[in-house]
Amino acid sequence: MEALDLARWQFGVTTVYHFLFVPLTIGLGVFVAGLQTAWHRTGKEHYLRLTKFFGKLFLINFAMGVVTGIVQEFQFGMNWSEYSVFVGDVFGAPLALEALLAFFLESTFLGLWIFGWDRLPRRVHLATIWAAVIGSNLSAYFILAANAWMKHPVGYEVVDGKARMTDLWAVLTNSTALAQVPHVVAGAFVVAGGFVLAVCGYRILRERRADPDRTVPLRRGLPQMWRTPMRAALVMTAIAGAVVAGSGDASAKLLHEQQPMKLAAAEGLERDTAGAPFSPVPGVEVPLLLSFLATGDPQGVVQGTEDLQERFTERFGQADYRPDTTVVYWSFRVMITFGLATVGLSVLGLWLTRRRRRPGPPREIPSWFARACVLALPLPALAMIAGWLLSEIGRQPWTVQGELLTAASVSPGVGLGEVAVSLAVFTALYGALALAEAVLLIRHVKAGPEPAPTGRPGAPRTGGEGAGHDDAGTRLQPTLMY
């Protein structure tokens, strides 16, 4: 066991953990902003209640994204000082831009949104949530551009053993980044869509159980309140799923050109093969598919790990240039399967809730579908994590493809003990906080939205345990109060 191994574990643990929260921040933020926009434009009260309900879930999650993100920026310097010195001239720029252009926007306007419900004009208040989510999405772009540079370095030259940027535009429009940004951001929308579906599914089941005889009229009835966000999430997930698939296909072709070793490892292909097949699971092969996906030509040649190893040894010297094939192979399949399952669920849901040809009450959401949505909650998140494992473990043994090896990136002055302490601290802290966040989210979903504010007859009252104000004119409370 060396400091290098623990440093890698720490990076893996903290990054995967960080990226559980970030996709929700990215996708759910836009979803909440959309709900508030709907309220602003229609004035319908249940949009406001949904905005506050999902807004609260968004904020509980946002906190975790923020605090785990700080660790990310520090640990390059702490654990990977050789890497930082080598790449800082190029890699540091998108990070600095991310802070300056995206994080300030996100955090400042989110503060205004949380506390500004009563202080800002409605239109301005709506603008603050949009500014915040633009910040979140912009930050994804900058960090993914930085990440893409590690896999496909462009716009630089190496001077005195350090990378020097020669073209910022090339770094920001790196082909790898342009394929990766839509893939990851749309993936974030799938994760957020899956989250909203699970929450809506749970509420529908819970409220049906509380009202088995459907005494609440269908149109105003409580499960009906969840129809709108569920439909919205279904549309969001299906569209985002299409973008994920399209950009994933583009990524596969870029891998063939730029990171053939990762592609070969993802398929477990050992020798250069023309007309290479694709196996969805071991033992099953679809002929010619891999060659077609990677090259656009069913007879195209896909390079294999062993042949690549020989070529890399010739070019870069004696070393093992093959990533952990087992992890890469299986994460590729988990990503595709779980991702497709989520998108399939959303398409099914769209069909189940499609509009009637003739006038009539909207189709009811079947309870089994609501239950499926709850059970599917982990799928998109696992697909996202698997995608990152494929992408980053598949990059090994390089930190910067073709330029810098991971083994040469670690901080020389940091000992095994120090990394062990920080790994232990972060793992323990993160574990405890994950538990706390899960409990907090579950409690809020169980409690449901705040009750309707005015004593309007027939207005639906939700579960809202312990939060009952029913005197007329009570305003909805701000989303967050200290």
Add this chain to the structure above:
Amino acid sequence: MELPTFWFVVVAFLWTGYFVLEGFDFGVGLLLPVLSRDEAERGQVLGTIGPVWDGNEVWLITAVGAMFAAFPAWYAGLLSAFYLPLVLVLAGLIVRGVGLEWRGKVRHASDRAWCDLGIMVGSGLPAFVWGAVFADVLYGGAVAALVGGVFSLALFALHGAVFVALKTSGPVRGRARRTAMITSLVALPTAVVALPGIPAAGAKGAAATGWAASPWLWACALAATAALAAATALTWRNRDGWAFTATASSIVLGAAALFGALWPAPLPGLTVAEAASGPYTLGMLTWIGLIALPFVLGYQTWTYWVFRRRLTAGTP
């Protein structure tokens, strides 16, 4: 001015902004149990920083990001050399951040008490460690680190108390003023030791350059001490706004002395020129920064304007 010099000033500016802004956040969090007696008052105290603390923290992210981009060797050297202290800073910022965000969303008083503990510990740890780290960079020694840590802790506590006095009314304001007076009994003596120590260390480390031994450095350090004394007097005289201006000025002057002393060698054996990125990167970042920074400063100032009212207990 050459680009590396300019970017050294930019990094110093960002750290200074961070110390001034998150300085009072730390103070508010640290003094929470002292300043408030019940839940309504705790809400009042934390409400003073509620809308702004996250934006204030981005000053740190930007300062560190700017160091990474403009001075990779400084960034990597500082962060890997102070490994365990920075683990403490990060752990502190994590529990403080979730404490602040979650305490309004938990239902049980005991959960809220956990959040408050996180806020307090998570404010105190970084407030202490930042002073210790920079004192250690300058002097290199446990005693210096301890003095620096106690100084920054007391300084930020005082800054936070003065801020709460400025932003609240009622019993909390009275308590904040008294706490500020008591805190200054620690802050002032440690300031007298720590602040003039900065130019002394700078003169020792980089005397050859001339600038480090410059009278300006001494002037900054002494003015920072004087501003702290003035803050105490102004609090006594009920001049909340001026007292806050004084503690903020003290931090600005102290940070000016600190970064003046770090010039031209921010780490032992590493000069700004050696650590700097190439002229192309620095030039591009300069243009983007010059265009973006006014907007950032503009909307952050606007936030403070929107939430300018003094808070009373029981209102969000």
